[in-house]
Each structure stands twice: as C-alpha cells, then as structure tokens.
Amino acid sequence: AVPEWNAARRLTAPTEPADAADPHVWGISCFVVRSGKRRRGHGAALLDAAIAWAREQGARQLDACPVEADGTRKAAGALYHGVAAQFFARGFVEVARRKADRPVVSLHLRGAP
Secondary structure, three states: OOOHHHOOOOOOOOOOHHHHHOOOEEEEOOOOOOOOOOOOOHHHHHHHHHHHHHHHOOOOEEEEOOEOOOOOOOOHHHOOOOEHHHHHHOOOEEEEEEEOOEEEEEEEOOOOO
C-alpha cells in the first residue's frame, strides 16, 4: 500500500510518480515538540535524527514539505511540518512548490538500491 503522505492530492506527493511506490523514498510528515520546550532546537535535533535513521535503514531519498517562515512569528500549529530553513541547512533542495509557503524538498541519501 502507498503511504498516505504519498497520496496524489497531498502537498507532499512525490514529484516523480514512481517514487510514490518506492519503499526507499521516505517522507518526513511532522514534528511534535511539547509546548514549553519549543524554540530550543528540538525540531532541528529531530530532523537530524530522522536523517540519520533514514540513512541507517537504507532510504535513498528523504522528502518533506516544511513551512517557509518569513521571519514573522507563526503559531506552533502552523510549524509542525518543520521549518524550511532547517531542511535547507541540511542539504535538502526544493523540488516543487504546491503552495506559496510550502516547498516540497528532497535530500538524496545514496544511490538507488
């Protein structure tokens, strides 16, 4: 079965149709950081751990659809997909944009299996 985050109508749908069925293409859908613990780098640490886990488990590509924070303060509920700048800082590149503030980003972890 195709993971729900890969569904064609989702912002996170892969840009290449074959990637939707590829078990080596993983996606990051959201981060949950407890209220009172936010803005302390936990989201960045979770992203680093997700990248490391995907590499260890043999993923070749990691996709996400984070929020572009334009420097204005955003509600926590708007940022649970992650902040785009954190993804770009780790080598993710924008591969599509389906909504003004939500780039679809991808990180290639290794060659095809």
